[in-house]
Amino acid sequence: MMSVNTALTIAGTDPSGGAGIQADLKTFQELESYGMSVITSVVAQNTTGVQAIHHIPLKMIEQQLDAVISDMPIHAVKTGMIASIEMMKLIAEKTPKTDAPYVMDPVMVATSGDTLMEANARNFLREQLLPLTALVTPNIPEAEFLIGEQIETVEDMMQAAALIVDTFGAGAALVKGGHMTGDAIDFLYDGNKIHTFSSERIDTKNTHGTGCTYSAAITAYLSKGFSLYDAVKKAKHFVTAAIANSFSLGSGHGPTNHWATRAEKVRL
């Protein structure tokens, strides 16, 4: 019998296919981890921004979680958009039961500027959910919120990664440099050491869903048993190729190309 590794995403949706659950499942599939999903919010959005949000009733989120956790093996879990404290409480109660590494993309605001997490839920995320993670993957504004300080330099990014782990209790922190200028540099602090992952900045406006895709790729690699360092290294390659081969679809920030590494014909 063929053995298979599995990854679960708990997140909101993107009907235009570039971000959220859709990006996560595409990424899991590309990286040959069997993808599963629990939907927290249905979001009417596209490359130009968010038009409307419908939160799934709490009971239904719980039933989705129970359905997966009670029946399926889960080798890695990621969360994306979790809008409210009530949803966070549920996830904090249920996900540890999976015993799988937990990757949190602390989605607060979309690139378009639309808010995806209620303001009062941010502190709860930091205080209650963060300590459950194997890895948290904030972009610059999210890292600034988590540490309560501005980030202006690469030294600030490294310090933020260390603070998020040593002070706030995340298992590891990957502070992403997509919002900086110059090369796209990310810093991983694993509790012992800072690791640097760098690529040239690609001149494109098609970056819708980059954060979702990156954290989903890390989750897929962890589900397959790669170390945290190797999972991030391979995922950085995956997201860079996805941005470099992105699609000018829609009239705003187009989506990335989730099959770009397959097209390279290189098995990572």
Ligand SMILES: Nc1ncnc2c1ncn2[C@@H]1O[C@H](COP(=O)(O)OP(=O)(O)O)[C@@H](O)[C@H]1O
């Ligand atoms: N224009 C770009 N060229 C190359 N890499 C980029 C570019 N924009 C973002 N990245 C990379 O994409 C990944 C996602 O980062 P980021 O855009 O900061 O996240 P988010 O989508 O959560 O805001 C990171 O590895 C970052 O360095």
Ligand SMILES: Cc1ncc(COP(=O)(O)OP(=O)(O)O)c(N)n1
């Ligand atoms: C449902 C949903 N979740 C997360 C995001 C944010 O996606 P992200 O990859 O952080 O980047 P942008 O799409 O904002 O560029 C989202 N838009 N929708």
